[in-house]
Amino acid sequence: MTRQRQVILEALRSSRAHPTGDEVYRLARQELPHISLGTVYRNLDLLSESGLIRKLELGGTARRFDARVPEHHHLRCLSCDKVEDVEVEPMEGLEQSVEEQSGYEVVEHRLELVGYCPGCREKRERAGFR
Numbered sequence: 121m122t123r124q125r126q127v128i129l130e131a132l133r134s135s136r137a138h139p140t141g142d143e144v145y146r147l148a149r150q151e152l153p154h155i156s157l158g159t160v161y162r163n164l165d166l167l168s169e170s171g172l173i174r175k176l177e178l179g180g181t182a183r184r185f186d187a188r189v190p191e192h193h194h195l196r197c198l199s200c201d202k203v204e205d206v207e208v209e210p211m212e213g214l215e216q217s218v219e220e221q222s223g224y225e226v227v228e229h230r231l232e233l234v235g236y237c238p239g240c241r242e243k244r245e246r247a248g249f250r
Contacts, residue, residue, distance in 0.1 A: 125163045127151045132164075132173055133187040138194070138203040140182045178203065178232050193231040199240035206233060 121129075131147035132139065139147070145160040164185055168175040176184040178196055184203055195206045208231075215226040236244060244250075 122163075124148075124152060124155055124159055125167065127155070128160055128163045129167060129172060129187070132167075132185055135187075136205075138176060138184040138186050140184055142182075144185060176203065179234070191228075193233065195233045195235065195237075197237040197240050198234055199236055199244070202237050204237075 128144060128148050131144055131151070135143075135147065137143070141161050141164055142157070144164060145155070145157050148155050148160055164173070164175070167173045168185070171189065174186040174189055176186055176194065178184065178194065181196065181201055181203075188205065191210070193206050193208055195204045196202070211231075215229060218224065218229075219226050235241075
């Protein structure tokens with residue numbers, strides 16, 4: 121684990137916001153002012169491939185990164201693009217059921233719920249949207 125990789129990992133672990141690579145870069149620069157954006161992205165890919173972090177490729181958004189590795193699901197705001205963890209019970213038998221119906225070998229699944237965060241929802245309501 122190089123110093124740069126450790127700083128990137130700690131920057132990611134200190135954020136619950138599921139930051140983009142650019143946001144991780146800004147956080148890492150506070151500790152290592154001369155780190156390059158390319159170095160940050162290369163290390164994020166390496167950390168993801170090694171299973172120390174998760175790369176989130178959510179519908180229609182920039183890739184984000186998550187230091188919380190165990191399986192969990194996400195909420196994404198359609199307005200501000202904020203991503204948050206959501207705690208729901210696992211759907212027992214989902215992968216097996218899909219395999220039986222489709223013939224696919226399911227190796228993982230991701231659940232993304234989309235809507236409006238409380239702040240954006242309030243703004244929409246004030247503007248007359250539902």
